[in-house]
Amino acid sequence: MSVPVQEELGALRQDTTTLGLFMTHRRALVNYASGIVGSRAQAEELVQEAWLRFDKASKGRLLEDATGYLYRIVRNLALDGKRRMVRESQLITDDDCEEAAGACPDAIPTPETVALYRDEYALVMQALAELPERTRIAFEMHRFGDAKLREIAAVLGISLPLAHRLVADAVQHCKERLGWP
Numbered sequence: 001m002s003v004p005v006q007e008e009l010g011a012l013r014q015d016t017t018t019l020g021l022f023m024t025h026r027r028a029l030v031n032y033a034s035g036i037v038g039s040r041a042q043a044e045e046l047v048q049e050a051w052l053r054f055d056k057a058s059k060g061r062l063l064e065d066a067t068g069y070l071y072r073i074v075r076n077l078a079l080d081g082k083r084r085m086v087r088e089s090q091l092i093t094d095d096d097c098e099e100a101a102g103a104c105p106d107a108i109p110t111p112e113t114v115a116l117y118r119d120e121y122a123l124v125m126q127a128l129a130e131l132p133e134r135t136r137i138a139f140e141m142h143r144f145g146d147a148k149l150r151e152i153a154a155v156l157g158i159s160l161p162l163a164h165r166l167v168a169d170a171v172q173h174c175k176e177r178l179g180w181p
Contacts, residue, residue: 018058019055029070033047037085046074054069123177127174127177128174135173
């Protein structure tokens with residue numbers, strides 16, 4: 001057998017091994033993620049994302065504790081998702097309260113206000129889904145993760161001015177989708 005054929009067979013064996021590992025633990029991973037995020041549907045999505053990341057990380061190399069690594073990916077994604085949801089709900093709740101009650105922290109917003117902000121939230125999430133991945137990541141890191149532009153530039157491997165432009169482009173795109181000036 002030639003060397004390229006042997007390499008392809010090795011890669012195929014690695015793929016079937018990692019896929020087998022994933023399929024063996026899939027149900028347990030979903031249960032594990034469900035316990036963290038509190039939603040089975042969201043847990044299913046997290047496990048799928050974890051598989052994509054695990055598969056990418058395991059290409060071309062053998063992972064020592066592959067099962068532990070897979071669980072760690074699921075845990076990190078679940079915790080990140082949970083933090084994001086808490087932040088988003090706080091942002092919406094804080095904005096609702098300030099506008100509906102004139103900055104009174106214990107006032108309950110009206111159903112109309114809640115419906116308005118839910119619609120705007122849906123528009124923003126749709127606008128974020130339309131963005132290129134790098135732009136969306138930069139925006140989410142800055143607005144939801146409170147990351148500095150330098151941190152964003154370092155994580156994405158881009159210049160500081162480009163990180164600033166990506167965040168500004170994302171903000172502008174969201175404003176346009178919401179019909180804001």
